[in-house]
Amino acid sequence: MTAIGKDVPRKEALDKVTGAVKYNDDINExxxxxxxxxxxxxxxxxxxxxxxxxxWNVPGVRAVVTGDYLPVMTGSVxxxxxxxxxxxxxxxxxxxxxxxxxxxxxAQKAANxxxxxxxxxxxxxxxxxxxxxxxxxxxxxxxxxxxAIDDVYPAAGTNVADHSKIRKGDMDKGWSECDVIVExxxxxxxxxxxxxxxxxxxVKIDPDGKVYVSSSTQCPHGIKDTLATVFSLxxxxxxxxxxxxxxxxxxxxxVNLEFIAYIASRAVGGRQVKLxxxxxxxxxxxxxxxxxxxxVKLGATRDGxxxxxxxxxxxxxxxxxxxxxxxAKTMASNGTGPYNVENVFCDALCLYxxxxxxxxFRGFGNMGHTFCMERTLDKLAVALNMSPFDxxxxxxxxxxxxxxxxxxxxxxxxxxxxxxxxxxxxNELIKLDDDLRVxxxxxxxxxxxxxxxxxxxASNTDAISGAIIVFNKDGSLNLIVGVMEIGSGVKTGLAxxxxxxxxxxxxxxxxxxxxxxxxxxxxxxxxASMSTxxxxxxxxxxxxxxxxQIKDLGSIVLRVDPSQLEIGGGKVYMRSDPDNYVEFxxxxxGFKFRGGNSIGGxxxxxxxxxxxxxxxxDRETGKGRMGPAWTVGVQAVEVEYNTKDHTYKLVKAATxxxxxxxxxxxxxxxxxMGGMSMGLGLGSREGFLYGSNGGILNDSLRTYKVMRFGEQxxxxxxxxxTPAEDGPYGARxxxxxxxLGMPAALANALTRATGVELDQVPIxxxxxxxxxxxxxx
Amino acid sequence: MxxxxxxxxxxxxxxxxxxxxxxxxxxxxxxxxxEKLGLTGAKxxxxxxxxGACTVLLDGWPIxxxxxxxxxxxxxxITTIEGLKNAPMQxxxxxxxxxxxxxxxxxxxxxxHALATIHPGADDDTMADWLQSNICRCTSYEEIQNAVKQVxxxxxxxxxxxxxxxxEK
Numbered sequence: 025m026t027a028i029g030k031d032v033p034r035k036e037a038l039d040k041v042t043g044a045v046k047y048n049d050d051i052n053e054x055x056x057x058x059x060x061x062x063x064x065x066x067x068x069x070x071x072x073x074x075x076x077x078x079x080w081n082v083p084g085v086r087a088v089v090t091g092d093y094l095p096v097m098t099g100s101v102x103x104x105x106x107x108x109x110x111x112x113x114x115x116x117x118x119x120x121x122x123x124x125x126x127x128x129x130x131a132q133k134a135a136n137x138x139x140x141x142x143x144x145x146x147x148x149x150x151x152x153x154x155x156x157x158x159x160x161x162x163x164x165x166x167x168x169x170x171x172a173i174d175d176v177y178p179a180a181g182t183n184v185a186d187h188s189k190i191r192k193g194d195m196d197k198g199w200s201e202c203d204v205i206v207e208x209x210x211x212x213x214x215x216x217x218x219x220x221x222x223x224x225x226x227v228k229i230d231p232d233g234k235v236y237v238s239s240s241t242q243c244p245h246g247i248k249d250t251l252a253t254v255f256s257l258x259x260x261x262x263x264x265x266x267x268x269x270x271x272x273x274x275x276x277x278x279v280n281l282e283f284i285a286y287i288a289s290r291a292v293g294g295r296q297v298k299l300x301x302x303x304x305x306x307x308x309x310x311x312x313x314x315x316x317x318x319x320v321k322l323g324a325t326r327d328g329x330x331x332x333x334x335x336x337x338x339x340x341x342x343x344x345x346x347x348x349x350x351x352a353k354t355m356a357s358n359g360t361g362p363y364n365v366e367n368v369f370c371d372a373l374c375l376y377x378x379x380x381x382x383x384x385f386r387g388f389g390n391m392g393h394t395f396c397m398e399r400t401l402d403k404l405a406v407a408l409n410m411s412p413f414d415x416x417x418x419x420x421x422x423x424x425x426x427x428x429x430x431x432x433x434x435x436x437x438x439x440x441x442x443x444x445x446x447x448x449x450x451n452e453l454i455k456l457d458d459d460l461r462v463x464x465x466x467x468x469x470x471x472x473x474x475x476x477x478x479x480x481x482a483s484n485t486d487a488i489s490g491a492i493i494v495f496n497k498d499g500s501l502n503l504i505v506g507v508m509e510i511g512s513g514v515k516t517g518l519a520x521x522x523x524x525x526x527x528x529x530x531x532x533x534x535x536x537x538x539x540x541x542x543x544x545x546x547x548x549x550x551x552a553s554m555s556t557x558x559x560x561x562x563x564x565x566x567x568x569x570x571x572x573q574i575k576d577l578g579s580i581v582l583r584v585d586p587s588q589l590e591i592g593g594g595k596v597y598m599r600s601d602p603d604n605y606v607e608f609x610x611x612x613x614g615f616k617f618r619g620g621n622s623i624g625g626x627x628x629x630x631x632x633x634x635x636x637x638x639x640x641x642d643r644e645t646g647k648g649r650m651g652p653a654w655t656v657g658v659q660a661v662e663v664e665y666n667t668k669d670h671t672y673k674l675v676k677a678a679t680x681x682x683x684x685x686x687x688x689x690x691x692x693x694x695x696x697m698g699g700m701s702m703g704l705g706l707g708s709r710e711g712f713l714y715g716s717n718g719g720i721l722n723d724s725l726r727t728y729k730v731m732r733f734g735e736q737x738x739x740x741x742x743x744x745x746t747p748a749e750d751g752p753y754g755a756r757x758x759x760x761x762x763x764l765g766m767p768a769a770l771a772n773a774l775t776r777a778t779g780v781e782l783d784q785v786p787i788x789x790x791x792x793x794x795x796x797x798x799x800x801x
Numbered sequence: 802m803x804x805x806x807x808x809x810x811x812x813x814x815x816x817x818x819x820x821x822x823x824x825x826x827x828x829x830x831x832x833x834x835x836e837k838l839g840l841t842g843a844k845x846x847x848x849x850x851x852x853g854a855c856t857v858l859l860d861g862w863p864i865x866x867x868x869x870x871x872x873x874x875x876x877x878x879i880t881t882i883e884g885l886k887n888a889p890m891q892x893x894x895x896x897x898x899x900x901x902x903x904x905x906x907x908x909x910x911x912x913x914h915a916l917a918t919i920h921p922g923a924d925d926d927t928m929a930d931w932l933q934s935n936i937c938r939c940t941s942y943e944e945i946q947n948a949v950k951q952v953x954x955x956x957x958x959x960x961x962x963x964x965x966x967x968x969e970k
Contacts, residue, residue, distance in 0.1 A: 043840075050835070220938050221844070270903065511901035725846075726849060726850075730936055733945065
């Protein structure tokens with residue numbers, strides 16, 4: 025009866041194809057007020073004056089609020105950001121004032137009328153500029169900010185928000201053993217999540233102090249915790265409701281608009297307010313993806329054994345740090361990629377600039393280091409005159425060979441799976457151990473590139489999850505978890521896990537789709553590709569709890585020891601005689617004996633999970649255990665390049681990943697393919713362009729290009745199943761991983777096709793033309 | 802098209818029903834459907850005509866309801882995702898995992914449904930030409946392509962409700 029490994033359609037699938045599903049902004053109550061923001065038109069400057077008089081003159085306006093109304097500092101790593109600018113603006117698009125009005129258009133009209141004067145300061149527009157001696161300081165008071173976590177090290181008097189180090193082995197020895205050394209410099213621009221649902225939130229504050237928040241979010245419990253801390257509220261007074269989310273990709277992991285909406289509601293006496301981003305605000309005002317500049321030096325013996333690796337990452341956090349320091353740390357601690365390198369030196373600097381600030385983005389920094397390492401490996405393969413396929417296979421991380429990660433964690437079969445198997449497998453999908461560049465016609469070249477990937481989570485060491493299962497009288501059950509359904513199908517996967525454990529049909533499991541912090545157990549955040557693993561463990565533990573209760577009650581009715589009982593098909597029965605049973609429907613709300621007297625009560629199972637054996641990384645060496653199992657894999661891209669006009673077509677893209685256990689094949693494949701599509705978008709077209717005023721030029725979906733229908737290659741996805749012993753049924757995370765190696769594999773293929781080193785993304789025909797011709801016609 | 806000044810009551814034909822609704826002259830059809838008629842299937846993804854999440858059918862043809870004023874829709878037959886009942890395209894999206902988060906799905910299904918109705922024999926180029934009007938950020942589009950091909954292959958677009966005057970423009 026197992027539901028594991030089956031293509032179970034999403035529980036909410038019918039609601040989604042009929043339009044019945046409700047996202048946060050589909051629910052509107054009469055009387056709610058609308059919030060609109062006046063945002064900065066200066067990327068770095070002192071706010072000289074804010075003239076709000078004209079805003080008050082717009083009919084329907086109920087409040088106009090500036091940063092000094094409720095000055096608070098926020099940040100999940102460094103408390104460096106006021107939700108509404110105070111005294112100074114640090115990026116173009118930063119909220120400077122807000123208006124609350126009866127209708128959206130009145131609020132917008134009023135917000136547009138606010139006149140703000142700035143004294144412009146010199147801008148810091150790139151990591152390189154941030155590091156220049158005497159560079160303007162984005163945060164003059166960096167040294168005075170409170171830290172939200174212990175292991176972050178902002179450097180007062182600089183633009184350095186954090187500095188993460190890896191010191192593994194002996195670099196001098198490593199370099200001395202190298203016969204070949206290659207170097208590369210890489211850049212990846214800041215870009216946007218482009219979830220189809222823009223961020224939006226409603227807040228009201230009742231007279232008794234209860235704060236009701238309804239948000240499109242990946243972390244309802246995080247909103248509760250954070251609002252309580254920032255505004256000194258009782259946690260129990262904050263009730264966050266979160267319906268299904270219309271795409272998130274990390275962008276809805278931080279608390280963002282919720283701060284402003286809370287302030288707005290306070291300003292109108294607690295009345296319900298709604299703040300919904302326009303697409304332009306979602307791109308330019310709310311947080312984005314980090315940018316990256318990097319230098320890599322890699323050495324190997326003439327046999328191609330990697331001996332020494334030096335990594336320097338300069339992360340463009342933007343105006344505020346948010347989770348960027350954690351992503352910089354993630355790059356440092358995973359920068360080797362899934363390869364064994366004995367000697368590793370890495371400095372990862374997380375830098376403030378006057379670009380829009382960043383937050384988590386699918387891959388959490390792992391796409392960045394993958395691009396740098398995998399491009400460098402291809403350069404090394406050329407220098408060694410070795411096939412890139414063999415070079416990767418030769419150095420693939422592997423258990424039982426004394427291999428360790430950059431953070432010096434011992435590699436086991438459980439914590440990494442089987443990368444070599446993935447590499448052999450992908451070769452069956454896209455031929456990689458053969459000619460990687462073939463001229464197929466005049467002006468036409470087919471070329472292939474590959475990239476290995478790996479990723480573990482960088483979650484808090486004490487991240488928790490929980491599950492409650494409540495039986496209905498008919499013997500079916502309701503599953504309540506704090507995990508958000510953001511499109512990954514996670515809740516259906518959890519239902520499959522529960523159905524398997526309870527030996528029931530999956531349609532007997534009803535999943536509560538919205539999360540409510542008053543009644544749903546806490547799930548740290550729906551991030552880090554960890555939801556199935558964390559909540560899955562909690563679900564299994566809740567099932568154990570319920571099964572124990574069922575067997576205890578069954579043992580009284582059936583008059584045998586609980587150890588003699590089994591469950592299945594909605595019954596508890598005697599192992600020795602399955603015809604002797606009690607149906608769930610006769611016992612899960614208490615068992616009634618023939619005389620009417622009853623025992624038991626409603627069966628309610630509870631289960632919890634907390635991250636196990638994670639440690640904070642050592643400040644000087646980076647040693648420590650940052651996440652549980654790495655998911656490893658390999659990706660490849662085949663392109664058709666036109667040598668005449670430098671355009672190219674995406675022909676094929678493949679991924680083979682060791683995900684431990686496939687819970688739902690079709691869903692897993694879809695999520696990986698979606699990640700691949702986004703990765704190809706980042707490799708081929710996505711990235712911010714800035715005007716001379718520091719503002720984003722491509723802040724709409726007309727100008728910010730994403731992958732569109734018909735541009736997709738043929739996708740091929742296969743999975744290897746080497747169980748993670750601590751994952752539910754052996755499962756590892758997979759949600760983000762599809763994206764990780766695509767920019768690298770694409771750049772490797774196009775470098776081969778074009779003959780020019782493509783060490784930056786996005787790669788379009790114009791870039792290739794510029795590099796090939798020097799930009800002259 | 803009618804002329805509106807300030808706020809006025811208009812009558813829209815939505816999913817086969819005549820609905821009276823009070824709108825401002827500047828109210829878009831998308832805003833009116835969502836905020837006044839409670840038909841939230843059409844989504845605001847960009848409100849600039851770039852993403853297609855707001856797609857509904859006007860006399861059987863897909864339009865971006867964020868780019869049309871409610872007043873412009875008077876006298877036309879509007880079909881939203883709520884007006885589709887067991888359309889083959891809905892089933893095909895369901896069976897082919899043609900969505901993840903679901904936010905773009907209403908708009909995508911409306912475009913695909915209209916394509917299958919108007920061009921039941923659409924080739925790959927026609928399909929791409931039509932479907933480039935919509936953005937999906939979760940899937941790889943291959944799933945959506947499979948769904949559309951499943952319906953086009955059958956050339957069957959029964960189950961259509963509320964769609965009238967399907968004449969080639």
